[in-house]
Amino acid sequence: MAFSALHPDAGRVDATLSDLGCGLAWDLVHKVRPRIALRCRECGHGVHAKVSPRGLRYFAHDPGRPADCAWLSESLEHHQLKLALATAVRETGWKAELEVTGPDGAWRADVLATSPDGSRRIAWEAQVSPITDDDIRYRTRRYEADDVEVCWVSPSWPPWIGIVPSIRVTEDAGEVAVIDSTADFYFKIGSWGMTRRLALVEFIRRVQDETVVFHEVLPRYRRIRVSATSSSRRRAIWASHASIDAEARHEGMRRRQEAWKQQQQEKAEARRKAEEQQREIEREAERARLQEQRAEQQRQWAIQAERERRRREEEERRRQAAEQVAERERLRQERIEADASLGWHAEISETRQHELRDKVTEYVWLRERTRTIFFVAAGPEAEYAFGTAVYVRNRLFGVLRPSPPSLHRLPRGVVVFALNAREAALLVGTGQVSAEQVVSFDFPDAEQLSLI
Ligand SMILES: [Zn+2]
Structure with missing residues (x-):
């Protein structure tokens, strides 16, 4: 079915217009005898005028129509939408032509609206069947190339809404209204809100007046509020200049706020970096201070250690010197005492010496009941005070005739044997041995050996 056809004399006839767009009455084409040879503008096949049960005027193909005529596939819904668009355009005072083909067939407008002064043309496309985004973009460019504005109209939920200039409409109680996508910008909430419902004729009027224009929404605002709880994404919408300005102001404010926040x-x-730097400087200073402190401490320790080393060295040197002095003194003392003992020993003969040993042996026998006795010969032995050591059972028991100046060398408690009482008194008289410690015999005084 179609709303237009070719009349053999009048040319293009439009069933939606009372004068068919060419000064002819409907009755002159509808049910007239003989039939008028009306032709399909798409395929050239014969068509005839018809009226639907609801009073809709249109043209239908005669029997034997070609199967590939594009208008065959157009549904009643499509046709009704086209008619609604044409009717709305005509209500605004603009001219509306149906099924208009562009130069070289570059496009075919369902409804081509033309302003009264003829300066503007807007194609209203009732797009009921599915079409890809690429196709609809391509077809939009074809219109633009011929300086024809275009708006695609759908009664369903097409995926291309907002991709090309487009609207979604609904019919309610005979009135067609736009429900998607004209929107207003609400500055306070910084969001676009979809216009719930706008009469198609009012929408067309605004588009023609350019009080609403198809506007590409700024990226931040593409979630369009549909109701208090729902929203829908749109890349572009129809909006008033005031709303577009409000969006731009809001975007400016948002950017200033972001810039401020960023700043x-x-x-x-x-600030944080400066503080961190300051802290690092302080830490560095503290590390340097501690390092310096440690270095100073080590210097102090080194100084102390050096002093201590020197002190010990000095002490050692003094100790060694003192030892040497003591050793020299000891040797000197020993020499003196050894010299002295020579005279002391010279006082008795070897015979007397043997007799004395015999007496000691007897003394030991009486006391210790042993004859295991051993004499260490008198000589320059400072250890026994230059006397003869008496060992009984391998223990130092006593000393025979120790030299008086050397008595201090004897271990405490050893028995000291003397020749007689006079010699015993002489030994005790030195204060180095006690009277109880001394055992004397009754030998006569030492011979004057020097006289022998
Ligand atoms: Zn046809």
Whole structure:
């Protein structure tokens, strides 16, 4: 079915217009005898005028129509939408032509609206069947190339809404209204809100007046509020200049706020960095101070250690010197005592010496009941005070005739044997041995050996 056809004399006839767009009455084409040779504008096959049960005027193909005529596939819904668009355009005072083909067939407008002064043309496309985004973009460009504005109209939920200039309409109680996508910008909430419902004729009027234009929504605002709880994404919508300005102002404000926030963050970051740097400087200074402190302590320890080393060295040197002095003194003393003992020993003969040993042996026998006795010969032995050591059972028991100046060398408690009482008194008289310690015999005084 179609709303237009070719009349053999009048040319293009439009069933939606009372004068068919060419000054002819409907009755002159509808049910007239003989039949008028009307032709399909698409395929050239014969068509005839018809009226639907609801009073809709249109043209239908005669029997034997070609199967590939594009208008065959157009549904009643499509046709009704086209008619609604044409009717709305005509209500605004603009001219509306149906099924208009562009130069070289570049496009075919369902409804081509033309302004009264003929300066503007807007194609209203009732797109009922599915079409890809690429196809609809391509077809939009074809219109634009011929300086024809276009708006695609769908009664369903097409995926291309907002991709090309487009609207979604609904019919309610005979009135067609736009429900998607004209929107208003609400500055306070910074969001677009979909216009619930706008009469198609009012929408067309605004598009023609350019009080609403197809507007590409700024990226931040593409979630369009549909109701208090729902929203829908749109890349572009129809909007008033005031709303577009409000969106731009809001975007400007948002950017200023973001810039300010960014600036604050940068300042805070700079402050944090400066503080961190200051802390690092302080830490560095503290490390240097501790290092210096340790170095100073080590220097002090080194100084102390050196002093201590010198002190010990000095002490050792003194100790060695003192030892040497003591050793020299000891040797000198020993020499003196050894010299002295020579005279002391010279006082008795070897015979007397043997007799004395016999007496000691007897003394030991009486006391210790042993004859295991051993004499260490008198000589320059300072250890026994230059006397003869008496060992009984391998223990130092006593000393025979120790030299008086050397008595201090005897171990305490050893028995000291003397020749007689006079010699015993002489030994005790030195104060180095006690009277109880001394055992004397009754030998006569030492011979004057020097006289022998
Ligand atoms: Zn046809």
